[in-house]
Amino acid sequence: MTDELARRIAELMPRAKADLAELVAIPSVADARQYPPEKCREAAEWVAAAFADAGLHDVHLEETPDGSHAVIGHRPPPPGAPTVLLYCHYDVQPPLDDAAWTSPPFELTERDGRWYGRGTADCKGNIVMHLTALRALGEDIPVGLKLVSEGSEEQGTGGLEAYVPPHAGELHADALLVCDTGNAAVGMPTATTSLRGLANVVVTVSALHGDMHSGMFGGPAPDALAALIRMLDSLRGPDGGTRIDGLDCDGAWSGVGYDEEQFRQDSGVLDGVRLTGSGSVADRLWARPAVTVLGIDCPPVVGSAAAIPATARARVSLRIPPGTEAHTAQEALIAHLKAAAPWGVRVEVQPESTGSPFRAATGGPAYGALDKAMQEVYGKPMAFLGQGGSIPLCNVFAQTYPEAEIILMGVEEPRCLIHAPNESVDPGEIEHMANVEALFLRHYANSAGT
Known part of the structure; x- marks a missing residue:
């Protein structure tokens, strides 16, 4: 069954590329000073239509307190099954210096085995990952689903953070997949457990x-x-x-480390330029x-x-x-x-x-199901890493749903260069992480019921 699921996902990759090309072509920059706000609305409507087509019910737009629109939808659980929330965001960073891009920022371009364009990884690649997983499962989705895709994550105005508490029942789930991070490197299965x-x-x-x-x-x-x-x-x-x-x-990081030479390469430090601070790279990134x-x-x-x-x-x-x-x-x-x-x-x-920092609890059945799925897809155990970025919504989720397991994962990895010119995604990560997500939903349905 696992091989059959992988085959379906592989067959869906041309559609995933076409979807990502359509999404990247919409300049959904949540900054009306530079880009027309109707482009964010266009992206939201695209996301709503795509998830409705993938089997979710009552997919619609809800205005949040900052004026942005969240895409909300659901699919009821089979009897006795848990419910999983799928999170992503459709807004993107501005392209910054157009001249620094090798190819147009809002045109999906394939080069050297990667797909380039603003939002290919952060976070439209994760939207496509969700869609590919759901399409591969078809009607055989063993859990209930909730969807929330927000439109102001990059501008940090807190629209969804303010929306969640008064609509807690609408988004309640047993496990929350916050798909706005990714693996430590291509081919290294990773869950992010710490956010600054x-x-x-x-x-x-x-x-x-x-x-x-x-x-x-x-x-x-x-x-x-x-x-x-x-x-x-x-x-x-x-x-x-x-x-x-x-x-x-002077804090210290206790999890998996970050090789200094790899960090220099990932961050683009020039030859001869020293890293700043002391202690391990992981200490400086995730504990200080x-x-x-x-x-x-x-x-x-x-x-x-x-x-x-x-x-x-x-x-x-x-x-x-x-x-x-x-x-x-x-x-x-x-x-x-x-x-x-x-x-x-x-x-x-x-x-x-x-924005408050965040640390996930990792001992529940959802993390066990994710580890099993990642080992099946990548052939190695899941690693736990920190993330230097901030996702304030995670703390809102943790406060609103204290019993839920919160998992941060996705298609982003250091070579993606999110927020910088020439952002890209490895299509293999979209394919593999879609497989991980689909397998996770199956394993979690079984483990949560035991």
Whole structure:
């Protein structure tokens, strides 16, 4: 039966490619400043129609509190069977620099055995994975199903997070497949069990009433940009590791590690450039806070004048590991920046979004069923890894459904370059993970009933 299921999925891969091509061609960027919002609606309607065709009932769009639309559907369970929630999102990151793409970002392009285009992995590839698994099973779906596909995951406005608690019954399930992550590498079956949280701020430094001529006033007149640079530099120690007053920045990761040379390759570190911080790569990625300067507002080099900047501004992101509370971390970041301000410059720090870290419990029947499915498909046991990114929805799910098992998996792996130019997916991962999902549904139906 397993071989028969694998054969069906292999036969469905041309359709999976066609589906992904249609989805990628819809620029569903959840940012109305750059892209028309009706494209997100178009993608939502595509997803709804596809899942209805794959056998789900009453598939429809629900508006969430941030104005985005979630695709909701269900399929009732056979008598005595458990219910599984399938999660994905149809919105994508903007393409960033079009010139950095080797092929058009919103046109699925096959190259060197991979499929390229914005959203091929994050997360439209996971939508296609779900559809392929369901089509392979046909009417022989042994569990109940719930579907939620959201449209504002990438912009972080929390539409679905706000929607879930008052609609808890609509989405209730025994196991939740949050398919927005993936394997540690192609061919390495992986479940993500740890997610870092998030605390962002925007810091503005003011030193003068207005920009002043650097020849006439430079020297004694305080430079707001120079002050900001000093403040940002204080967030890191001499080795480049994050150092923020009031936060534990020396945690250790106890799970499967991340080879340093592999990390250098996956992250594109240039030859001769050292990694920042100390400890293992896994420690730094999954067990410690990590600060990043996302952007700076200051005079650009081209067109800049001989003037002392009166003001400067930066957006700072702080990723935090499980065990650290998001608002506490944000307050520590704000206090550190204010304390580091030199020369009495005026500092305003505006808090932005926060997201709590997440750690999954892995001892239940759903994880046992997933391990069995992954071993059958990949021929090796499932690994547990951390994830440096943040998915605030996982904590909402955990709080709303405390008895449910939450599994993070999917088609993404380091070579996908999600959020960057030239995002891609390995079609073999779509095929294999669709097989894993279909087998998981069968095994879970059996294990949950024992």
